Amino acid sequence: MVFLRARHDGTTPLGCDPTDLAQVEAVVKASGTSFGKGMQILPPDRRYGMYAVYAFCRLVDDIADDEGEAQDKSDRLEAWRARIARLYAGEAHDALDRVLLATIRMFGLRQEDFNAVIDGMEMDARGPIVAPDEATFDLYCDRVASAVGRLSVRVFGDASPEADRVAYHLGRALQITNILRDVVEDGQIGRLYLPAELLARFNVPPVPQSACYAAGLDSVGRILAGRAHDHFRAADAAMRLCNRRAMRPARVMGATYAAILAAQERQGWHDPAYRVSLSRPHKLLIALRALVA
Incomplete structure (x- = not known):
């Protein structure tokens, strides 16, 4: 269980709901890597922004590494491409969407860089x-x-x-x-x-x-x-x-x-x-x- 305290001024990192931030952080912790600890040197907005970027990368990488059929993996990656497009249109549906959208807006992240990561996973997913x-x-x-x-x-x-x-x-x-x-x-x-x-x-x-x-x-x-x-x-x-x-x-x-x-x-x-x-x-x-x- 991840507990997140508001800052002294009453705000939370990225202006996001604490429950959303906790869910994204849980994806990072579940990966079993040292990434989360490494990002603790960052201030909260940047730290949770990196958690969101990492969660995105982790989830699309898991698709590429799955043992399923190539077409199924390709379809799931295309769904992620559409999901990123919706974020850039201002549409968010779940915790990761909301934290990613806040990260994109606060730090000026470029859509083509998200798509490039998906393209890389597609190279692995095709075979x-x-x-x-x-x-x-x-x-x-x-x-x-x-x-x-x-x-x-x-x-x-x-x-x-x-x-x-x-x-x-x-x-x-x-x-x-x-x-x-x-x-x-x-x-x-x-x-x-x-x-x-x-x-x-x-x-x-x-x-x-x-x-x-x-x-x-x-x-x-x-x-x-x-x-x-x-x-x-x-x-x-x-x-x-x-x-x-x-x-x-x-x-x-x-x-x-x-x-x-x-x-x-x-x-x-x-x-x-x-x-x-x-x-x-x-x-x-x-x-x-x-x-x-």
């Missing part, structure tokens, strides 16, 4: 992605990660072109890191996000489970890790031109994922069955360093 070409790989990273970043930086407090550049580069860096960490896990469900051109270059078969233990996988992983590092550096440079306070959550996420990538590089991809993770104290130390940097 397992297996060895996409480089252009498709980059488009997928933009839709499922950088588009989320474009929504997030506005909620964080910076809607500048420089903040969009942070979203562009940090989103790609985070997504590439996730892909490199989850090669085996993705392979077990028939997915292989690694670009076909790199697989061919190092004689890695474009077959999910076979690719996981191919001799050339380590070389593919190290080239993609290099790209991720380039994106981390570009994101950091763009952050320096942004509102410093607004970029605090982005700095923490960047530092945390850069540490995960470094740990994955130390392990390599010769036997990627062990999924790299960071201890809680390590994550806390990284967060503290990022916040004071």
Whole structure:
């Protein structure tokens, strides 16, 4: 049960009903991730705005990951696209709608960024992605990660072109890191996000489970890790031109994922069955360093 107190001036975050806010926060808590705790560094309006964005992303991602038929998943994602369109027409029907609508209005979120996230989930929903070409790989990273970043930086407090550049580069860096960490896990469900051109270059078969233990996988992983590092550096440079306070959550996420990538590089991809993770104290130390940097 989530309890929410009104602020001293009698208002609630985003001007929303406490019951609506609690329901959205419950979606975040039910996900079992550390996202909710990470967003506690934000003031209430921005925190609950991020909860709403996360809840949207979580629900559409769950559709893409369901075991149902591709057409059914596509239909459900189209229903979400229509739902977003209704929000931009000022129409809200449930708790998440109402909190999302308040977030959209307060922070100037763009409809095309919500639609891009849905487009990314549609790529997964149509069937397992297996060895996409480089252009498709980059488009997928933009839709499922950088588009989320474009929504997030506005909620964080910076809607500048420089903040969009942070979203562009940090989103790609985070997504590439996730892909490199989850090669085996993705392979077990028939997915292989690694670009076909790199697989061919190092004689890695474009077959999910076979690719996981191919001799050339380590070389593919190290080239993609290099790209991720380039994106981390570009994101950091763009952050320096942004509102410093607004970029605090982005700095923490960047530092945390850069540490995960470094740990994955130390392990390599010769036997990627062990999924790299960071201890809680390590994550806390990284967060503290990022916040004071």
